[in-house]
Amino acid sequence: MGKNEKIYLSVFVACLLVFPLAVQAKYAMNIMIFIGIDAIMAVGLSLLFGYTGQLSICQGAFMGLGAYTTAILNTKLGLSPWLGLVAAAIVPGLLAYPIGVGVTRVRGFYLAVATLAFAEIITLLLEECRELTMGWQGIPGIANVSLFGFVLNTSQRYYYLVWVIAVLIFIFSRKVVSHRVGRALRALRLNEEAARCLGIEAVSFKVRIFVLSAVYGGIAGALYAHHLTYIAPADFGIWASITPIIIIAVGGERTVWGALVGSFILRMLDESLKIYLGLPELRVLFYALGLLFVLMFLPDGVLGLFSRSKENNKGSFLSQVKESLTDNSRS
Amino acid sequence: MGLSTYIQFFFQGMTNGGIYSLVALGFGIIYSSTGLLNFAQGEFVMLGGILTYAYHSLLSLPLSLAVILAVFSVGIVAGAMERLTLYPMRHLSVHGRILITLGVTLTIEALVFVIAGTDIFYVPPFTSDEPIKFLGASVLPQTIWILAVGFVVMTGLATFFRFTLMGQAFLACAINRDAARMVGINAEWSSLIAFVIGGVLGGVGGALIAPVSAPSYDMGVGVALKGICAAVIGGIGNPIGAVVGGFILGLIESYSIAFISSGYKDGVALFILILILMLKPSGIFFTRET
Numbered sequence: 033m034g035k036n037e038k039i040y041l042s043v044f045v046a047c048l049l050v051f052p053l054a055v056q057a058k059y060a061m062n063i064m065i066f067i068g069i070d071a072i073m074a075v076g077l078s079l080l081f082g083y084t085g086q087l088s089i090c091q092g093a094f095m096g097l098g099a100y101t102t103a104i105l106n107t108k109l110g111l112s113p114w115l116g117l118v119a120a121a122i123v124p125g126l127l128a129y130p131i132g133v134g135v136t137r138v139r140g141f142y143l144a145v146a147t148l149a150f151a152e153i154i155t156l157l158l159e160e161c162r163e164l165t166m167g168w169q170g171i172p173g174i175a176n177v178s179l180f181g182f183v184l185n186t187s188q189r190y191y192y193l194v195w196v197i198a199v200l201i202f203i204f205s206r207k208v209v210s211h212r213v214g215r216a217l218r219a220l221r222l223n224e225e226a227a228r229c230l231g232i233e234a235v236s237f238k239v240r241i242f243v244l245s246a247v248y249g250g251i252a253g254a255l256y257a258h259h260l261t262y263i264a265p266a267d268f269g270i271w272a273s274i275t276p277i278i279i280i281a282v283g284g285e286r287t288v289w290g291a292l293v294g295s296f297i298l299r300m301l302d303e304s305l306k307i308y309l310g311l312p313e314l315r316v317l318f319y320a321l322g323l324l325f326v327l328m329f330l331p332d333g334v335l336g337l338f339s340r341s342k343e344n345n346k347g348s349f350l351s352q353v354k355e356s357l358t359d360n361s362r363s
Numbered sequence: 364m365g366l367s368t369y370i371q372f373f374f375q376g377m378t379n380g381g382i383y384s385l386v387a388l389g390f391g392i393i394y395s396s397t398g399l400l401n402f403a404q405g406e407f408v409m410l411g412g413i414l415t416y417a418y419h420s421l422l423s424l425p426l427s428l429a430v431i432l433a434v435f436s437v438g439i440v441a442g443a444m445e446r447l448t449l450y451p452m453r454h455l456s457v458h459g460r461i462l463i464t465l466g467v468t469l470t471i472e473a474l475v476f477v478i479a480g481t482d483i484f485y486v487p488p489f490t491s492d493e494p495i496k497f498l499g500a501s502v503l504p505q506t507i508w509i510l511a512v513g514f515v516v517m518t519g520l521a522t523f524f525r526f527t528l529m530g531q532a533f534l535a536c537a538i539n540r541d542a543a544r545m546v547g548i549n550a551e552w553s554s555l556i557a558f559v560i561g562g563v564l565g566g567v568g569g570a571l572i573a574p575v576s577a578p579s580y581d582m583g584v585g586v587a588l589k590g591i592c593a594a595v596i597g598g599i600g601n602p603i604g605a606v607v608g609g610f611i612l613g614l615i616e617s618y619s620i621a622f623i624s625s626g627y628k629d630g631v632a633l634f635i636l637i638l639i640l641m642l643k644p645s646g647i648f649f650t651r652e653t
Contacts, residue, residue, distance in 0.1 A: 087458055134641030141400055141461065145591050146640045149633040152588060156630045270584060274469070281462065317477055320469035327463050328452055 040289075041203075048195050052188050061187035065259055067299045068194040072252040074279040074291035075205050076245030081277075082285040083209060084238050086136065090147035092272025093154035094124035094249025099257040099268065100158060101250070103171045113176070113258050120254035121247045128246030132239040151273050158265035170264025194255055201248060205288045208244075278319065281326050284333030293334055367499030372617045374502045378575060380613020381509040382408070385516065385568035386590030387597065387605035389561035395537040395600045396557035398457055402464045403444060405587025406471040407562050410437045411569020412578030413475060416484035426487060434566040440471075441562025445555050453554075468583060475580040486573035509571045516567055517606060520560070533557070585629070592636040 052061065073091050080086050101123045102116030135146045257263050275298070276291075283294025301322070305315045326333065386404055393401045414436050418429035444467050449460055489508045494501035524530040535543040536553035544550050569578065576582075589612060597608025612632055619631040 081458075085458060087461070131637070131641075134637075141457070142640050144461065145400070145595070146637050148588060149592070149636045149640075152585075153630050153633045153637070156627070156633075160624075160627060160630075274465070277462070277465070314477060317470070317473035320466060320473045324448065324463065324466035324470060327459065327466055328448065331455065331459060 037206075045199060048199070052191055056188075058187045061191045063299060063303060065187065065191055065194050065255075067295045068191075068198040069252045069255050069259075070275065070279060070299060071292050071295040072198050072201055072248050072255070074276040074283070074295055075201060075288055076248035077276040078280045078285060078288055078291045079205055079209065080241050080245045081280060082287070082290070084241055086238060086242070087144040087277070088147045088242065088245060089144055089270075089273045089277070090151035090154070091245065091249045091276045092268045092270065092274075093151040094128065094246045095253035095256065095272055096154055096158060096263075096265065096268025097124040097127065098250030098253030099263045100171070100253075102254040103257050103263055104164065107171055113254075116258075117251065117254045120250040120257075122250070124246040124250035124253075125243045128243045129239065132242035136238040136242060148270075148273075151270065155265055155269050158268070170262060170266075172262045176258060176261070190259055194259075197251065197255065201251070202288060202292065209288060278323050278326075280333065281323060282330075282333055284335030286332060287335060290333050290335050297334065365499070368621070370498050370500035372621050373614065374497075374500060374506055375620075376614035376617030377610065378503070378506045378509055378613070379572075379616060380610035381506075381513045382568045382572045382586075382609070383589050383593040383612050384606040384609025385513060385564045385571075386586060387593035387609045388517070388520070388602060389564040389568075390590055390594045391600050391602060391605045392564070393557045393561045394594075396533070397449075397460075397554045399449070399464060400461050400591070401558070401561060402461070402587055403441075403468045403471060403583075404561060404565055404590055405583035405585065406468050407437050407441060407565025408569035408572070408586045409475070409578055409580070409583040410440060410471070411566035412486065412573035412582075413479065413484055413569075413580075414566075415570045415573050416486050416578065419486065420484075426489065430489075430570045433570050434563055437566030437569070438559045438562040441558045441565070442555055444562075445558035449558075450551070450554065468587070472580055472583055479580055481579065481581075483577040483579040484573075485577055486570075488574040503575065505571070505574050512567065512571055516564065517602075520602075529556070588636075589632060592632050595636055595639055 051064065055061075073095060076094075077088060077091055080088050098120035102113060102120040105111040105116045105119055106113060131146065131150060135143045253268070256267075279294035279298050280290055281294070282297055283292065284290030301318075302315065305318055309315060309318075386408060389404050389407065390401060393399060393404070411433055414433035415426075415429050418424045418432050419426050422429075424432065444464075448463050448467055452460060452463060455463075488503070488505045490504045492504075494503055495507075496502075522530075524534055532543070532548045533553050533556055535546070535548055536550045537557075540550050540553070543553075572578075590609075593608040593612045594605050595608070596611055597604025597606070599605075612635075615635065616628050616632055620628050623631065
């Protein structure tokens with residue numbers, strides 16, 4: 033990790049620690065919890081799309097699988113939420129492996145279609161397998177998480193749980209992409225054939241990242257389930273799979289931090305729209321138009337405005353603006 | 364199960380299959396020409412149905428005129444989509460542009476949601492409501508319309524591509540854009556034409572199925588997925604494959620309602636899609652994609 037990055041990260045973590053002490057409102061805590069969960073979902077996708085160029089439209093399904101795994105283990109078998117969390121990480125990963133192997137060896141567009149189909153199948157199964165999942169009504173009464181007897185049943189306490197996990201996941205993901213694996217992934221994205229000639233095994237890297245994104249989705253789902261204590265299949269449909277896509281489009285797909293920035297922006301936007309517009313119909317329209325706007329005018333997301341674009345050998349958009357304003361002598 | 368029940372399910376399958384064929388054709392034409400997977404194809408179908416309702420019930424136009432206007436309008440929407448969102452971004456990667464089609468899909472869906480809410484819209488059948496008895500099964504007249512209009516549309520397309528200069532030019536662009544440019548064909552138009560044709564196909568499908576299955580704002584994604592399924596079964600880019608794939612999908616769906624419960628019918632189609640993507644992504648028929 034670069035020196036600047038470590039500084040930003042430390043400042044961010046410090047803010048995270050201080051935030052609940054400064055702001056006591058439960059509403060704010062809840063928003064931050066959702067931002068954290070969104071960010072965990074989006075990081076998985078950012079690794080997959082930003083680094084391997086594969087679009088996955090089933091993060092919502094992995095989240096649903098994770099949420100239902102922990103919910104079922106908890107309500108039907110009475111197991112501890114921590115076990116549920118671990119299981120929620122494993123189950124989607126296991127399912128992602130055969131799908132990843134089967135589909136990543138073909139063109140990325142087929143992965144998008146297959147993941148979309150997979151997401152629909154999962155939603156269908158969640159609704160139809162009533163004995164296991166209680167159908168479309170969902171599962172109520174999921175227990176709160178407790179740590180050595182200390183129950184995390186207030187928003188403040190849960191905030192810490194979510195963000196500790198989120199920060200750990202972010203640091204881990206950053207290490208994944210700065211390492212040899214990361215360089216391999218970037219090479220794959222730039223030119224798969226050239227990368228293969230250099231001995232980089234395209235298939236196994238893509239599958240590993242796909243499974244990792246599923247694991248993150250599962251973790252996010254478990255955190256979601258234990259926070260709301262009630263889940264239903266409708267929570268994990270197409271929209272849940274599209275939201276991480278919007279998040280990394282907005283935040284920036286090139287780095288892992290884009291997922292964080294995107295989650296913040298999206299959630300803040302959502303809450304503001306809720307307050308100022310009220311109508312849910314208009315909110316969805318804003319999201320859709322916003323996505324189009326970002327895709328067309330900010331292809332590298334918000335973070336792209338600040339970063340140096342290595343591929344063009346130019347500075348970032350903002351630094352180019354600065355250059356054009358201050359430089360008088362260039363011919 | 365008696366013979367008449369089999370036949371009943373057969374016609375049910377052919378009804379939906381006709382629509383899936385049209386959608387799959389639309390996907391295939393756009394894909395061959397631009398290399399893009401147009402997620403908005405399902406929205407074209409939805410718009411076809413809803414606009415038919417709007418022109419007929421709200422503007423009190425005769426049904427036949429309403430249908431023609433609706434199809435025409437969807438063609439315009441598709442063309443506008445291409446010119447406004449895809450053409451300016453033509454240097455963006457394929458993935459980026461596919462995401463843009465996703466953005467347009469969400470926008471169209473959201474717009475219809477804002478204007479029309481969650482209502483479903485009743486469109487009267489083209490001729491009558493009375494089912495026709497055939498070998499003991501009841502067949503809706505609308506089914507005949509779907510198959511007939513579908514046949515006419517496909518023949519029309521085939522004629523267009525084979526016998527008109529514009530059609531030939533379009534095919535040339537689809538096969539090799541740069542080579543087409545070298546012989547003086549304006550390749551920029553081929554994307555636009557592809558989208559307009561895709562829009563028209565979707566709109567026709569939407570208008571045809573509207574009396575059978577009332578349109579609503581959120582039907583687009585499901586239809587798109589089925590269309591993709593049909594296109595993949597038949598081999599994307601292959602027009603005969605698209606048509607056959609559509610009917611195969613319709614029949615599989617219909618008979619899985621018969622043999623498995625109806626709740627799982629969508630699942631069967633999707634499961635088959637995933638299987639084919641994993642085992643033989645080029646579909647049952649040979650594709651001529653490069």
